[in-house]
Amino acid sequence: MCGFRPFFVLTAFYAVLALLLWGGFLGFGLAVPAVAGGPFVWHAHELMFGFGLAAVAGFVLTAVPEFTATPAFAPRVVVRFVLLWLAARAAFWLSGGLAVVAGGWLGGADGHAAAHWIGHAPAALLNIGFACALLAAVAPRLWRDPERRQLGFLWGLAAMAVAVAGFHLDVLRGGYPMRWVLAGLGVMMTLVVVAMSRISMRIMNDALDAERARRLPAHTLRHDEEAELELPSYRARPPRRNLAIVAIATYTVAEFLLPGSPITGWLGLGAAAAVFNLLNDWHVGRALFTRWAFFLYAVYWLLALGYLLLGLAHLGAPLAPSAGTHLLAIGAMGLSILAVLCIAGRTHAGHPLDERPWVVVAAVSIALAAVLRAASGLPDMPAFALQLLAALAWVVAFTLAAWRLGVLFVAARVDGGTGCDEYHEPGAPQRAPT
Incomplete structure (x- = not known):
């Protein structure tokens, strides 16, 4: 089911x-x-x-x-x-x-x-x-x-x-065949941007709604006061999102056809800039620093930094391209998949979002794994030890996910819902798909 x-x-x-x-x-x-x-x-x-x-x-x-x-x-x-x-x-x-x-x-x-x-x-x-x-x-x-x-x-x-x-x-x-794995990684990064835009619309606007409820209690403020203090809505705007997707796709094609070329390096920097530009959609104030919003925000940071390191490596900087590749593969892909398991997985299994500390531990472990593995590609670093520590941090993160989420995915719903519907809190209005 x-x-x-x-x-x-x-x-x-x-x-x-x-x-x-x-x-x-x-x-x-x-x-x-x-x-x-x-x-x-x-x-x-x-x-x-x-x-x-x-x-x-x-x-x-x-x-x-x-x-x-x-x-x-x-x-x-x-x-x-x-x-x-x-x-x-x-x-x-x-x-x-x-x-x-x-x-x-x-x-x-x-x-x-x-x-x-x-x-x-x-x-x-x-x-x-x-x-x-x-x-x-x-x-x-x-x-x-x-x-x-x-x-x-x-x-x-x-x-x-x-x-x-x-x-x-x-x-x-x-x-x-490794060129095709790198091509697959580029495709995965575009899918991350596409999927995260759908999830982030819900998560960010929920965070903004909670912030409005804290700052704008309707029963104590007049309508004009509410309008004056109203917070913005979050929108994953197509121009910025599409620019990031095109920039990532262009870099991926160049990496496939022109590996190691300075052209590929400049396109990597362009992809990084496009993703950094995409981050501007997220800068809506205090709501960004709530748990789930910042979780998704961090995915884009790892995505941008990965392409930044790849671009610099192809332009001759003293670091291995694997540093950027692993920021993407471990960081952006790993953290986005954990986010999907925690957010889409729990809600479609009929459970509210999990506010327990393990989520933070798992997310930080994946980010740490990405940074450690990327650092192993820098000059004069203990590459072997850093790679082992990165593997350990990754295992800790997904062991926690398997333990805390696996049991929910094989069990019946407990919220009274059916099928694959999202969790619906009793008394809350039904929400249309984003």
Whole structure:
């Protein structure tokens, strides 16, 4: 029932599993699944196209029916997606071993090439199939929506499917596929901007409503006094949002076609500037510094700083591009996914937002993980120790999420609501989807 339930559970637990294995590999030499391209390819693929795409699937399978006023996806459809995602993970993990077994049967140079193809073909078929099936499931609803306000999700999912397909086709051809992971990261950043604008509209205006209630008690102020002291409404304005999306997309294409070029560096700085410009929508006063509003605000800061470091690295600054890449992958992606689990996940499971301290601990842990991992790419820093500490901080954050949220996602609603509806506080007026 509801796409977010199984996929958000898988997202939280897989974040912990993948980084525990990676930390074990970095710190103790433990083996990670053998795949074409080596351990770093496994790590990057599973964080982007395993963990990241699971979160995207849970979000769009729940949000698209709400955004387009169409029926929720049937449980059998969600089950098929879950099984396909699990099969894709298993096939990728086993691809190297399968290639070795096939090579033993076939032998010779020609047999080695065929064994490589045999080993990876199931992973390619299942991973590409999952991305394309997700696109196919939501595309008709997004396209047929009379106002077509949600087409950003359609183009983002299509681009992500291309990135997944490109990765696996490169592997099948014997190439090194990391360029497609970076392309997928750029696509993910555009999806973050698209999705966060929807969530932030609700969160920021709720914070402003609470601030109005504190400052403008209607029963003590005249109407003209209320108007004089009225706080502004928050709007995720399309011009700034669209400029940020275009700037990020342009940088992503340049990074793919012109890796290491100064042109790519300047475009990285342009993407950073566009995201910093987007932050101006948030500067509405004290309401920004409430828990959930600042949580989302921090995502954009990590996004902007990530592109700033990437731009500087491509222009010759003494730092590795991985510093900016990990601010995006760990910071912006990780923190935005945690926000979606905590906000969209809880409310659609029939619970109010969680005000307990663990949320702050988890959010700070992800931000700390991003900063530590980025710092490991700076000159004269203890890279190995910083990478291990970053992995530990990430594991702490998503262990807390799995513990505190997982039980809610597998349990029945307790608010009297049904299906995938948002939490509805008794006595509160019904709210239309944003």
